[in-house]
Amino acid sequence: MDQAPGGPQGTQGPQDAHGLPGCYRHPDRETGVRCTRCERPICPECMVSASVGFQCPECVRGGSGTGHAPAANHPRTLAGGTIARDPRLITKLLILINVAIFIAIQADSRLVTDLTLIGAWPPAPFTPTQGVAGGEWYRLVTSMFAHQELWHIAFNMLSLWWLGGPLEAALGRVRYFSLYMVSGLAGSALTYLIASPSEQSLGASGAIYGLFGATAVLVRRLNYDMRPVIALLVINLIFTFSLSGIAWQAHVGGLIAGVIVAYGMVHAPRERRALVQWGTCGAVLLIVIVTIVLRTAALA
Incomplete structure (x- = not known):
């Protein structure tokens, strides 16, 4: 510009x-x-x-x-949301929820077994009695807020604070929260689809990568310099695929969903803004649901 x-x-x-x-x-x-x-x-x-x-x-x-x-x-905000007195309220609440669950896990490590994302247990050929395939769909959500290691939650919450504030201010609270949740669910769904069904995963990384993707879309929309965002994203992706023990599926799924949802949010024409924005969220969420249903049927 x-x-x-x-x-x-x-x-x-x-x-x-x-x-x-x-x-x-x-x-x-x-x-x-x-x-x-x-x-x-x-x-x-x-x-x-x-x-x-x-x-x-x-x-x-x-x-x-x-x-x-x-x-x-x-x-209104850039995306048509309501201007809020505290543009970081949802970001603060998300951090608070993550920290509270982290403290609870430190107090009782058995909670990890109940909150993490696991596809099916026991593995085939036995009928799953635990995991998403066993009817515990809530794990797709609870795993987004669960952390076991201090370094893990520290990195994710710092990223959430740095990325979340500007996005919440630009999108508005409801749209920002929708972006966060849809990105996190997309990350969980791709992990459930591709990873070993007996492999457990947890963390807010899927949602955080959705914020990375949304930040890139917003920066491009405002005609800002894309190079710092691209460099930061490339560095994080290098870590994702070079370090062991990282659920790269959640990162990729969240990133793709974040880009799609954010594009619909900031590029929606004013006269059809709500239809395009919520239609984009609904379409991504529908893909997530279909993916989960098909994977569950395959593991049954």
């Missing part, structure tokens, strides 16, 4: 060496997007979707200190 000309006095953000200004509220975040009313440089967290372009929170609230009239009766 071409950089807009300098705005009114007092609205210019700090310039970096490449000429891109920093957000007026978050100077460390480079941005090429400006408020269409006051021309302040704004980052994804500060963007409010308007009838034309994006506006800053001040102009949306009525231009406190700027003399502008209210910009919109119902301010």
